[in-house]
Amino acid sequence: MRAFRRSRHQFVAVFNPDEAGTLSILASQVIALLEDRGSHDSDPALLRLLPDAYSDDAEASAEFRRFTADDLASRKAANGRRIVADLATAAGSTSATAVKVDAQAAEAWVRSLTDIRLTIAARLGIEADDDLGSEDPAMRDLYDWLGFVQGSLVDCMDR
Amino acid sequence: MSDVLEQTERIESTMLDSPWVTIVWNDPVNLMNYVSWVFRSYFGFSRAEANVRMLQVHHDGRAVVATGSREEMERHVEAMHDFGLWATLARAGE
Numbered sequence: 001m002r003a004f005r006r007s008r009h010q011f012v013a014v015f016n017p018d019e020a021g022t023l024s025i026l027a028s029q030v031i032a033l034l035e036d037r038g039s040h041d042s043d044p045a046l047l048r049l050l051p052d053a054y055s056d057d058a059e060a061s062a063e064f065r066r067f068t069a070d071d072l073a074s075r076k077a078a079n080g081r082r083i084v085a086d087l088a089t090a091a092g093s094t095s096a097t098a099v100k101v102d103a104q105a106a107e108a109w110v111r112s113l114t115d116i117r118l119t120i121a122a123r124l125g126i127e128a129d130d131d132l133g134s135e136d137p138a139m140r141d142l143y144d145w146l147g148f149v150q151g152s153l154v155d156c157m158d159r
Numbered sequence: 160m161s162d163v164l165e166q167t168e169r170i171e172s173t174m175l176d177s178p179w180v181t182i183v184w185n186d187p188v189n190l191m192n193y194v195s196w197v198f199r200s201y202f203g204f205s206r207a208e209a210n211v212r213m214l215q216v217h218h219d220g221r222a223v224v225a226t227g228s229r230e231e232m233e234r235h236v237e238a239m240h241d242f243g244l245w246a247t248l249a250r251a252g253e
Contacts, residue, residue, distance in 0.1 A: 048245070053236045055182075055247045068237050075241060110193065114243030121188045129187045147190060154192045158199075 003152035011101045011156045020090035026116045027080040034073040045122035076115055082108035106157055113150040178251040181225040181235040185216050186245050197242045
């Protein structure tokens with residue numbers, strides 16, 4: 001992996017095939033979670049992806065969700081599909097491959113990377129700043145790596 | 160007489176239409192540079208303003224990022240959820 005760097009009007013990172021494949025699978029899993037979602041109460045990840053809009057009014061939150069959740073979920077799924085599409089070549093390659101993301105795609109990437117990290121954090125039980133999610137070190141490493149990927153892309157966009 | 164009634168109704172509706180706020184809450188997942196970038200790109204804050212609000216979220220656990228009508232705040236909250244930020248709306252002063 002080489003972190004995202006700005007190259008004229010694009011952002012470029014280098015992914016190994018397994019890295020690209022892993023990120024692509026994670027994005028697909030979040031898409032499936034959003035598209036096949038059942039009750040919100042049953043899944044902490046869904047509850048974080050489509051959170052309550054009112055902290056102390058369950059009825060107003062339910063009403064808000066009724067009007068916004070379908071559209072929010074499809075926009076989030078579309079962002080995930082952008083990542084899957086942009087990584088297809090790198091994931092199918094036999095060597096490290098440059099992945100180029102334009103400014104518009106980068107908007108989808110950083111949103112979807114957030115959704116993926118929120119989902120993993122919910123699975124790892126990371127709820128406070130000092131939670132380590134250390135029961136699953138491999139998943140924690142993956143979570144930190146995703147933070148590194150996203151952070152490098154935000155740094156490029158933020159200039 | 161009807162003028163007075165009309166005026167009273169107008170004053171009452173203004174008072175009932177008390178402002179709402181959009182609150183962004185701290186979470187352990189969102190990166191500081193990302194939150195700051197969201198505040199700049201969506202609300203149009205300056206870099207300094209965005210960083211102040213981001214640090215307020217981080218240190219105080221929450222920050223008010225917008226004030227206005229309930230409908231407007233619902234739009235902001237939906238936009239924050241698009242970005243994956245944890246945001247709610249509430250009546251100002253609550």
